[in-house]
Amino acid sequence: MSSRHKQLGIGGAAVLSSAFLFFVGIPYGISAPSNIRNIVLSPLFWPQILAGLIGLVGLGILVSAARAGAGETVTAGQDQTPDQAQSEPGNWLRLAVMTVILVVYLAAVPWIGLVWASIPAFIAVAFLIQTRHPKTAVIAAILVPLVLYAFFAHVAGVAVPQGEFVRLP
Amino acid sequence: MSFFDNLLLGWELVSNIESFLALAVGVVVGVIAGAIPGMSATMAVALTLPFTFALSPITGILLLLGVYKGGIFGGSIPAILIKTPGTPASSATILDGYPLAEKGQAGKALGMALYASCTADLISNLALILFAGWLASFALNFGPPEFFTLILFSLTIIAGVSGQSLLRGALSALMGLLLATIGLDLVYGTNRFNFNDPNLMGGLNFIAVLIGLFAIPEILTKVWDPRGNDGSTRQLGGNWVSFAEYRACFKSIVRGSVIGVFLGSIPGIGAAPSAFLSYSEARRKSPNRENFGKGELEGVAAAEAGNNGVAGATLIPLLALGVPGDVITAIIIGAFMIHGLQPGPLMFVTNADIIYGLFMGLIISSVILLLVGSVAIRAFRFVADIPRGVLFPAVLVLCVFGVFAVNNNIFDIGVMFAMGGLGFLMLRFDLPAAPFLIAFILGPLLEDNFRQSMLMSGGSPDVLVRGPITWVFWTMTVITVVAVVRAGFRNSKQATQN
Amino acid sequence: MKKMMVGALSALALGLTAGVAVAEYPERAVTMVIPYGPGGATDISARTLADPLGKVASKPLVMINKTGAGGATGSVAVQNAKKDGYTMLFARVGSHSVNPAMKATLPYTLDDFRFVGVYEINPVACAVEAGSDIKSMDDLIAKVKGSPGSVSYSSSGVGSLLHLAGAMVLREFGVEKPLEQATHIPLKGGGAAATAVLNGTATFICTNSSALASFVSNGQLRPLMVTTAEPVTGFDAPTSVDLGKPALQQLVGWTGIAGPAGMSDEVAEVWGKYLTEATADAGFLEKMQARGSVIRLMDPKESQDFINGQYKIFRALVDELGMRIEG
Numbered sequence: 001m002s003s004r005h006k007q008l009g010i011g012g013a014a015v016l017s018s019a020f021l022f023f024v025g026i027p028y029g030i031s032a033p034s035n036i037r038n039i040v041l042s043p044l045f046w047p048q049i050l051a052g053l054i055g056l057v058g059l060g061i062l063v064s065a066a067r068a069g070a071g072e073t074v075t076a077g078q079d080q081t082p083d084q085a086q087s088e089p090g091n092w093l094r095l096a097v098m099t100v101i102l103v104v105y106l107a108a109v110p111w112i113g114l115v116w117a118s119i120p121a122f123i124a125v126a127f128l129i130q131t132r133h134p135k136t137a138v139i140a141a142i143l144v145p146l147v148l149y150a151f152f153a154h155v156a157g158v159a160v161p162q163g164e165f166v167r168l169p
Numbered sequence: 170m171s172f173f174d175n176l177l178l179g180w181e182l183v184s185n186i187e188s189f190l191a192l193a194v195g196v197v198v199g200v201i202a203g204a205i206p207g208m209s210a211t212m213a214v215a216l217t218l219p220f221t222f223a224l225s226p227i228t229g230i231l232l233l234l235g236v237y238k239g240g241i242f243g244g245s246i247p248a249i250l251i252k253t254p255g256t257p258a259s260s261a262t263i264l265d266g267y268p269l270a271e272k273g274q275a276g277k278a279l280g281m282a283l284y285a286s287c288t289a290d291l292i293s294n295l296a297l298i299l300f301a302g303w304l305a306s307f308a309l310n311f312g313p314p315e316f317f318t319l320i321l322f323s324l325t326i327i328a329g330v331s332g333q334s335l336l337r338g339a340l341s342a343l344m345g346l347l348l349a350t351i352g353l354d355l356v357y358g359t360n361r362f363n364f365n366d367p368n369l370m371g372g373l374n375f376i377a378v379l380i381g382l383f384a385i386p387e388i389l390t391k392v393w394d395p396r397g398n399d400g401s402t403r404q405l406g407g408n409w410v411s412f413a414e415y416r417a418c419f420k421s422i423v424r425g426s427v428i429g430v431f432l433g434s435i436p437g438i439g440a441a442p443s444a445f446l447s448y449s450e451a452r453r454k455s456p457n458r459e460n461f462g463k464g465e466l467e468g469v470a471a472a473e474a475g476n477n478g479v480a481g482a483t484l485i486p487l488l489a490l491g492v493p494g495d496v497i498t499a500i501i502i503g504a505f506m507i508h509g510l511q512p513g514p515l516m517f518v519t520n521a522d523i524i525y526g527l528f529m530g531l532i533i534s535s536v537i538l539l540l541v542g543s544v545a546i547r548a549f550r551f552v553a554d555i556p557r558g559v560l561f562p563a564v565l566v567l568c569v570f571g572v573f574a575v576n577n578n579i580f581d582i583g584v585m586f587a588m589g590g591l592g593f594l595m596l597r598f599d600l601p602a603a604p605f606l607i608a609f610i611l612g613p614l615l616e617d618n619f620r621q622s623m624l625m626s627g628g629s630p631d632v633l634v635r636g637p638i639t640w641v642f643w644t645m646t647v648i649t650v651v652a653v654v655r656a657g658f659r660n661s662k663q664a665t666q667n
Numbered sequence: 668m669k670k671m672m673v674g675a676l677s678a679l680a681l682g683l684t685a686g687v688a689v690a691e692y693p694e695r696a697v698t699m700v701i702p703y704g705p706g707g708a709t710d711i712s713a714r715t716l717a718d719p720l721g722k723v724a725s726k727p728l729v730m731i732n733k734t735g736a737g738g739a740t741g742s743v744a745v746q747n748a749k750k751d752g753y754t755m756l757f758a759r760v761g762s763h764s765v766n767p768a769m770k771a772t773l774p775y776t777l778d779d780f781r782f783v784g785v786y787e788i789n790p791v792a793c794a795v796e797a798g799s800d801i802k803s804m805d806d807l808i809a810k811v812k813g814s815p816g817s818v819s820y821s822s823s824g825v826g827s828l829l830h831l832a833g834a835m836v837l838r839e840f841g842v843e844k845p846l847e848q849a850t851h852i853p854l855k856g857g858g859a860a861a862t863a864v865l866n867g868t869a870t871f872i873c874t875n876s877s878a879l880a881s882f883v884s885n886g887q888l889r890p891l892m893v894t895t896a897e898p899v900t901g902f903d904a905p906t907s908v909d910l911g912k913p914a915l916q917q918l919v920g921w922t923g924i925a926g927p928a929g930m931s932d933e934v935a936e937v938w939g940k941y942l943t944e945a946t947a948d949a950g951f952l953e954k955m956q957a958r959g960s961v962i963r964l965m966d967p968k969e970s971q972d973f974i975n976g977q978y979k980i981f982r983a984l985v986d987e988l989g990m991r992i993e994g
Contacts, residue, residue, distance in 0.1 A: 003599070010598050014340055021347075029362040033993070036357075038628040043354040043361060046616045050347050057340045064336065091393045098392045102586045105569075109579050118569065122562045125388070130395040131558025144563050148570045156208060157216060158574045159698040159729045167695070215705035215732075219714060222954075312868045353736055355853055358825030358992045360772060367743040367774045371735020436862060437855075490865065491881045493858045499706035506881070507715075509957055513885030577700075577731040578740070617855065624852050625868060627816055 007065035014058025021051035097128055113163025118145035179525025182227060183533070191228045192534050195235020196541045202236070203243020204549060206253045206380055207571020210240025211496045218500055226508035227523055231530045233501050238290060238480050238534055241440060242542055245282040245473055249275055250552045251564050253384035257375060258440035258476035260606055261448045263383055264330065265461065265468030272464050275553045276546070280410040281466050282473045283542040285422045289474040291535040292426035293433065293481030297488075298528045304434040304482070305489030311435050313621035314632050318642035319435075320615045323442055323607075325646060328653040329449025330603040332462060335657045338604045341595065345608030348373060355617050356624070368580040376575045377584040378609060380568050385589025386596050388561050393593075410466075418470035421451040425471045429478015434485040436494040437614075440476040445607050447475025481531060488512055488524060692752055692934050693726045699924075700756045702741025704734040707857065708875060712787055712922045713757040715955060719948035723941050737826050738762030739773060746779045750927045752934030758782070760789075760828050760920045764974055768981035769826045771993045777978060780925040783938035785970040786946050788961040789875040789920035790895040791832055792902055794888040796864055804891050804910060807871060808840045811848050819850035821860040821869035825992070827853075829860055832873035832918055835984055836892075839912045846988055864888065875920045876902060877959035894918045899959065917980050923970055935967055 032043045039045065101124045108117035122141035131137045149168060152158040162168065182188075195217070202213035213236050221229030244256030249266035262282060269278040296304070311319070324342075331338020351362045352372030363369035425447030432443040451471030452461040461468050483494040484501075491513030493499035505512050510520060517524055552560070572585045592602055626632035633639060699717070703709040710732065717730050733741035742762050748754035758780065766773055795801045801810060811818045822829035830851060837845035852869050854860045857878050863869045865887055872879070876899050882888040883902060890904035894915045898906055907915035924938060945951065946964045955962055965973055985991050 006598050010337070010340065010600065025362070029364070030354075031359045031993075032354075033357050033359060035989075038623065040623050040628065041356055041620055043357055043359055046619075047347070047350050047361070050343055050350070054340070054343045054347070057336055057343060060336045061334075061340065094392050094395070095389065098389065099590075106579070106583050106586060109582065114570065114573065118566045122566050125392075125562040125565055126558055128395075129391050129558055129561060131556070131562075133556050133558055136556070137559050137562065140559050140563060144566055145570075148567065151205075152570055152574055156202075156212070156574060157729055157731070159577060159696075159731050160570070160573070161579060211705060215710075219718065222718075309866045312863075312866050353825070355855075356825065358770065365772055365774070367736065367739055371740045437859060490862075491885060491887070492862045492865070493706070496704060496706055499858055502881075503706055503711050506958055507954055511881035511884055513881050513887065515885040576735070576740075577733050578744075621852055621854070621868070624850055625819065627850070 004065050004069055007061055007068070011058045011061035011065060014054050014061065016058075018051050018055030018058060021047070021054070026051060094128060098125070101125060101128070109161055109163075111163055112165055113167075114161045115145045115149045115168060116163060116166065118148075175521055175525045176529065178522050179527070179529045182522055182526035183231070183530045187225075187228050188231055188530060189533070189537075191224070191232040192235040192530060192537050193541065195232040195237075196239035196534065196537050199236040199239020199241075200243035200246075200541055200545045201239075203240035203255045203259075204246040204545070205571060206247055206255055206384070206568055207376060207574045209256045209376065209575070210237055210244070210258075211500070212574070213240050214497050214500050218504060221504050222507060226505070226510060227526045227530070229508070230501065230504055230527060231534070233504055234484075234527070234531065235534055235537070237497055237501075238477070238538055239541065241477055241480055242283065242286040242473075242538060243545070244476075245286070245469075246279065246545065246549050249278045249282065249469070250549065251384065251560070252387050253380055253564060253568060256440075257379055257610075258444055258479075259472075260379055260383065260441060261444035261472035261475065261603075262469055264448065264472070264603060265463075265465045266472075268462070268464035269466065269469065270553060274464070276550065277410055277414075277466060278469050279546045279550075281414070281418065281469050283539065283546060284410060284415055285418065285425070285470040285473040286477040286542070287535050287539045288419075288422050289426040289429055289477040290480055290538060291532070292423065293430050293478045294528070294531040294535060295481075296430040296434075297481045297484055297531065301485045301489045304430075304485050308435045308486055309490065310636070310638060313618040313625060314635050315638045315642070316435075316437070317615065317618040317622055317633060318639045318646070319438075320611050320618060322642045322646045322649070323446055324611055324615065325649040325653065326442075326445050326449040326607055327604040328649070329452050330445065330462075330601065330607065332599075332601045334599075335653065337600050341600045341602065342604035342608035345605035346612035348378070349609045349612040350616075356620055368578070372613075373584055373588075374572070374576055374578070374581045375609070377572045377581040378588050379606060380572055381585035381588025382592040382602050382606060384564060384568050385585065386592035386602075388565055389589060389593040390596065391557065391561050414466060418467045421447075421454070421467050421471040422474040424450055424454075425474030426478035429475050429480075430482040433479035433482025433494065436486045436492050439495050439610075440479040441610055442607070443479050444472045444475035445603070447478070448472045484527075484531075488516065488527075489514065491516075692931075692937055693724070695753065696727045696729050697724070697752070698729050698731060698754050700741045700745050700754065701730060701732045702734070702738035702756065702762050703732070703759065705732055708789070708877065708920070709738075709757055709759045709922060711958070712955070712960070715951060716786065716945060719945040719951045720941055722948075723944040737766055737824055739766065739775075742780075743774050745925070746775045746927055748927055750929040750931075752926055752930055752937075754926070755783075755938075756780070756925045758923050758925045760922075760977075761826070763923075763925070764977045764981055765828050765831050766826045768978055768985050769831065769990055769992055771991055777974065779928050781928050781930045781935065781967075782923055782925045782970040782974065783935050783967050784942040785921050785923035785965045785973060786942055786962065787922040787955065788963050789877060789922075789959070790893050790899045790961065791828070791873055791918050791920060792876040792879055792883075792893045792899065792904065793832075793836055793871055793873040793891045794864065794879050794883065795871045795891060796867065797887055797889045799870070799889065801870070801891070802889070804840060804905075807891060808837070808842065810870075811837060811842050811845075815848040816850065818848075818871070819852050819869045820871050820873065821852050821854055821863035822872075823857045823860045823874075824853050824855065828920055829857070829872065829874045831981060831984070831990075833871070834988060834990065835918055835981075836873050836894075836915065838984065838988065839915055844988070846990065861888075873918075875959075880959050895961075901959070914980075917977055921973075923965075923974070939966060 036042050105121040126137035153160045202208040244259030245262045247253045247255045248259040248262040252267040254260040266278045327342045428447045429443045432438045448471045486492040486494050487498045701713045745756035820833035834845045864872045890902045893899045894907045896908045
């Protein structure tokens with residue numbers, strides 16, 4: 001993905017989200033009382049300004065991308081880091097797996113408790129990023145959540161979620 | 170009785186082992202709490218409060234002040250080492266601190282953070298002692314219209330942290346402003362983008378957004394490309410900050426401290442905007458402007474000076490007016506009251522000894538911070554040596570625990586993950602994260618103060634230019650915007666000519 | 668290996684639970700939710716009470732802040748918690764009588780909670796800046812009526828006690844439409860609301876006397892009245908009875924402890940006992956009174972009646988003035 005493609009992408013996305021905000025987001029997402037005396041005090045006033053500005057900036061990005069394209073100038077080289085340039089199916093696959101891990105992690109916290117959810121999440125992420133120290137990672141996966149629990153529950157006085165099954169002291 | 174007699178009297182009150190111990194314990198607790206993401210300085214001070222009930226007033230309050238100061242410095246440690254700000258105030262430190270750590274110069278960055286913190290702390294304390302009365306009456310002139318213009322000016326910081334493209338910086342900032350509107354409307358109490366969900370009614374938790382935006386994308390990048398960066402080993406680096414380097418940054422440190430004192434003495438702004446303002450000013454003035462954001466030592470110095478400069482100055486409205494400038498000072502006021510003391514102008518008359526005792530204690534605390542900080546840096550340096558395959562999952566779990574602890578809410582963990590996804594996309598699309606964050610902090614302040622001004626005036630915009638303070642900020646805003654736009658045009662011209 | 672460990676631990680835990688199933692409440696630590704941030708009136712009150720409560724309770728009490736949306740976030744967490752008495756709430760006037768009266772969109776009602784006791788009453792005081800030409804309530808009312816729109820009052824936000832208090836006081840003193848004749852300026856938090864009066868952003872403020880005490884004793888604010896029948900120490904101002912407005916006696920702040928509705932009688936009894944012992948603690952009384960609150964313990968029945976009574980009065984006023992938030 002070249003810098004110019006990226007610019008066209010974000011510019012277009014900004015213009016579209018601006019339109020979405022104006023026609024759907026703000027009318028349905030914000031409720032305003034009917035008896036407002038002054039328009040500048042309305043709860044809608046500021047979000048509408050923001051939606052407008054997002055559209056304008058989006059247009060600006062599109063225009064500058066188009067101009068850069070017309071002049072064939074390569075500003076692309078400088079704001080690209082090499083490791084971001086290529087994307088393989090493996091990248092997206094790992095990202096998808098990570099998303100699943102995070103969603104399961106989040107869902108598991110109220111059910112089995114923060115500590116017991118963190119241990120498998122730790123191990124899963126460690127293997128996902130192909131750790132070179134699998135044994136250390138497993139040991140750390142057990143110790144880190146337990147130590148954090150001890151600190152937050154007993155020193156900081158936080159009610160760490162315990163879940164339905166195994167309660168820690 | 171002269172000023173110096175008072176100071177001597179104050180010195181007698183604090184020159185005992187308990188006071189020194191209270192300060193030292195406080196700073197240690199603060200640094201540790203600050204270094205744990207999610208455990209903000211505020212929480213640490215709140216947790217320490219019950220312990221002060223049993224102490225004498227001055228010892229108890231010194232303990233709290235120690236925690237406060239330690240906490241603000243402590244936040245810079247994870248910001249530099251693992252790109253996770255320990256407290257909101259240290260988010261500006263990430264911008265250059267983390268790149269330095271990546272280059273194997275974490276030791277330099279941490280050392281500079283400490284020296285800048287202590288210097289700014291000292292300047293801030295001196296400002297408190299010398300100018301408390303004057304700055305307090307100045308701060309009392311800040312009503313909603315003055316705030317509005319100040320925040321408007323502060324938003325021009327965005328240009329300073331936008332990176333290469335001002336437009337992309339602006340887009341990132343607008344996204345932050347939009348996300349900050351989630352919650353309940355200030356004036357009418359109606360729902361705004363919260364879909365009647367009680368978890369969203371309070372708005373998105375600031376710390377969850379902050380950690381999500383900076384720490385999680387780093388982990389996702391590692392997931393994206395597990396072998397990238399693998400060859401480079403990070404190490405603390407034996408090199409420490411040299412005196413020449415400190416001197417090179419000294420101007421920025423002093424400038425940052427003054428910004429911190431100024432913003433700290435006005436109730437309701439806080440340390441994070443001050444750090445960003447100081448950072449962007451340092452960048453603007455520096456000949457190495459291009460290197461900012463890529464690992465410039467001066468950037469770390471400016472950011473840390475900006476946030477620690479606030480620490481002493483927030484006590485100005487507290488002691489001189491009895492007005493808390495932020496949540497931390499609100500808790501400290503609670504500690505005063507439990508001991509039957511009422512901060513305010515009268516306290517300089519009725520309990521002058523305690524006030525001057527606190528002043529002396531504050532000066533000592535800067536020195537203690539330097540000592541404790543040096544030890545803390547040595548204790549935390551091993552973090553830089555942990556292999557990434559173990560460090561990153563540990564950071565994830567740490568962030569989850571920390572973000573939960575902020576408001577005891579599991580929902581916030583979800584917010585952090587979602588913001589992490591957004592932050593990763595922004596990284597892929599070259600949208601800078603710093604403008605988003607600044608806008609997220611300042612946006613609600615801008616809107617609230619605008620609407621409060623309109624309520625005051627009954628809808629007439631005249632109130633926004635009601636006095637000299639507003640004129641000054643309007644002028645500064647216009648000058649900055651013109652300069653930024655001109656520089657922007659010049660850059661794009663150069664780009665097309667090349 | 669991990670599975671084995673989890674298995675072993677759960678077996679252990681099951682064994683433990685089975686062994687003490689008949690034991691009395693509480694069997695383990697109780698989470699006490701404070702729905703407001705650290706340093707606020709509710710937080711300080713709750714943490715001051717936590718000390719004597721911790722001595723009488725047989726298991727630890729974990730105090731946690733769950734802030735947001737004027738107390739709604741924390742209240743909802745307790746509303747939705749298990750009804751086993753291990754999650755309790757520090758309910759406050761703002762979250763449990765003003766908010767339900769004003770907000771149609773509030774995700775809870777008073778019926779969702781079971782109150783085990785109100786332990787603290789905070790008198791409300793109204794004050795203006797010390798340099799102001801308003802010297803009494805009569806001056807204030809005359810100014811509101813004489814030049815509508817010139818008087819404003821500050822609050823800590825929409826749906827806070829301060830918001831309602833300002834309107835209620837003006838209405839009681841005969842201002843027909845307090846929301847149109849005077850301007851409500853919402854700020855973020857009680858400290859900011861008091862500062863707004865100090866720096867002239869707002870004309871007056873009505874809030875808990877403890878929030879104003881230091882400003883009054885420092886001569887920065889001038890008290891105009893207190894809503895209680897008895898005078899408040901440190902406030903050289905007439906009471907609501909002196910001014911012939913006894914109805915304002917209902918306008919007071921309070922803090923109490925509640926659990927989710929449907930909590931067992933056994934739990935409520937235990938808490939009644941705890942509160943009776945804790946509120947008699949000398950250190951607690953001294954600290955609370957130093958901050959200007961009146962310690963008065965109500966039993967569950969009395970608490971419920973008191974809160975419902977206050978709610979009805981507030982609700983009637985809200986409906987009369989059209990202050991209800993529908994959206």
